[in-house]
Amino acid sequence: MNTRSAPGWRAALPLLAWRTVTTAASPLLPLWLARRARRGKEDAARLHERRGEGAERPSSPLLWLHGASVGESQSALPLIEALAAARPNLHFLLTTGTVTAARLLAQRLPPSLAARVQHRFVPLDVPAHAARFLDGWRPDAAVFIESEIWPNLILAATARNVPMALVNARVSARSAQGWGRMPAVAQQLFGAFRLVIAQTELDAARLRALGAASAEAWGNLKFAARPLPAAEPALAALRAAIGARPVLLAASTHPGEEAQIAMAHDLLGSRLPYLLTIIAPRHPERGPAIAAELAAFPLALRSTGALPEPETSIYIADTLGELGLLYRLAGAALVGGSLVPHGGQNPLEAARLGCPILLGPHTANFTVIADRLLGAGAAIRVEDSAALAEAAALVLTDFLRARSMTSAAARIAADAGALPERMAAAIETLLPAPSSPEAGAAAGPG
Template sequence: MRIGPLAWRIGATLLAPVLPWHLARRARRGKEIASRLPERRGEGADRPSGRLFWLHAASVGETASVLPALQAMAARDPTLHFLVTTGTVTSAALLAQRLPPGLAPRVTHRFAPLDVPAWAERFLQGWRPDAGAFVESELWPNLLAAAARRGLPMALVNARMSARSLARWRRAPGLARATLGAFRLVLARSAEDASRLGLLGADPVQAWGDLKTAAAPLPADPAALSALRQAIGGRPVFLAASTHPGEEAMVVAAHRALAADVPGLLTIIVPRHPERGPAVAEEAAGLSVTRRAAGEAPGPGTAIHVADTLGELGLFYRVAGVALVGGSLVPHGGQNPLEPARLGCPILLGPHTHNFAEATERLLAAGGALRLADAAALAPAVGGVLSDAGRARALADAAAAVADGHADLPERVATALLGLMPPPDPPAETPAEGRRSGFLTNEVG
């Protein structure tokens, strides 16, 4: 075994005794589900009969992006079952919300085991998947090494590799080559990602495009949407979507600056992590604030509405006159700008958009989004779009044209992943059937 993989294996094994304490601490903070902590140790396998495909996605965005491909796989092979593993509580909840009723009985969710060799082995021994795929940048050396030892066909789909991650992996080239070598198929989301993955030893790598450009529009419950529209009335709405710490203060400052010039302005803040709702509300001290998680709707006098619930972002993009895509005014790298593009919402982006660099470049080039240099530019941009219906419509139309690309990508990915699956076992023959076919001729001869 190479030095890099061996060092990782030993380090993870030595760390294992303290990980239960770490997991219990996360559970107390709401980042794990206490009753399901054994899953993080690879326990709790309940393998369904028949063929099983394992799909691992880290968090909410990755899970949502791959669902269309999963649905396409299920449609192509009605007997196939799926094990979906994720790393966050919110992604598990999203999966439960988004799975179509006809597909849900064929999907089992588990939290992914931590990357401890014994826990990875226990997980794979219990579930015995026939093939699997990791999504985006999930690279767990011990888990992938265990899969490789079993000869498990694995793919990395919608693969991404940032410049920062490339620099980190290049410090351990042996570990990078061994980890990426576990994948028989690597489908990168862009040519730039493909190049970086190739530098680390992935081979072959194909750049098919970003699954997030082919996702369905975010859903919205019709009754909830009707109630929200009634509560808002005709007020102009500024949405700050999927915000991260530090951005909410910037959004509140922009609201204060605009309030006098945009009569009736309602600002809706959707924090990326809903549990931050109370802290986000505190950022707007002195203004009239409502919180959706507390069962409150935005009334006529509400200035700031904190939408601190899970899986409802589609509601708020549908009622907004303009939206800031969160994670872009702070150095996080930005959230998915194609979500508002599919829902006809004019888009504002801060300077930090490297998580979705290709989609951002296409939107900007097409005139489908406005780039903000910094937080000081937020209020003027919001005011400019809300006061100019023609400009807002032009932004939304241009963004929608960009978002329509790669419509066939989930089907292509589904075909590639099904190609990893071994052929189904032939049906068992009875002795009579064998005699008819000649298979048992020597036995009766």
């Protein structure tokens, strides 16, 4: 099937149904967005962006990148840096779907790129919203990160001849099975991407089966991220408050993990009586609920401005964007989302900052890198609270073991360093030639 021709009826009917349903639902979406804004899930002052409004297209070539949330948008930064170095006149539009991603982008975007990168919230997948967004921004090319497949947005970009790439792509077995029930639709959508770069060979095979015939596996862009930053004054204040106490960090935790971590802290009491356990929840707004759950322990919440006192056993770091600070303080870190069936968070964030890594049994989101870390002796697998306590005691009391782990982890983290430049070179082929900047100016593609 020629994916650039009009879709066959097997694809046309489901896509027409989706277009009809989203159009019919659009009058109700402002109420839904307002409700999300009241819950802090949307920026109330920027709801118009979800309707595709607010375009401020620069006159120079423009690359649009879209990542759903924090992980995807942060993994885009090294890619943007590589593209910016290769194309001095290229500007970037980065869209996300979450408020947290927008806040972290503002914190972590290098000052040298601030004038060349604009952030917007991605429009909802309504035909009119997608058309308004694309007609306003007129991107020269588009890059979708990981698994963001929005039919109306993709078809609208295709209709406007916007070259598209799907990078750092991943497709779970469940998702592949779902798309497999609509093979013509999958062919129409996945086949719309001119460049498809997957995280693993398994992802690439699934994508090829779904219609992305040229999909290749180059690795995970998240593994190439820069070290997480830390504000020096905050780092100095915490170091002074903690002193010489050993620190166990539980980073990016999810519901169900905090109680297990507190139990491990309790088990460590006899061997490490001055231990400070820091819990940094993946969603900081959970801080008060975690404090209520662990009320039996002497604790403090960072969101209140409190620093750990000598009697503080558990310090809840319920703030945004401070993992770089916490990894620099910890003698060992459990990477969250791995003690419960969530799939785990990115362990290389700890590796880049020299913090020994502990992993729970659930690391499906990072299988390849977790296996490499474990195989190299750069991380320790822990199955439960008792195992976590044993591993933490080992790492926090054995300097040579801790140094061996961090050295091995640093080597693995360094291996992925060239991926952004390689990926940037591939994406450049979708853009107007540098010798013809007028091709990417305000007229845009189409």
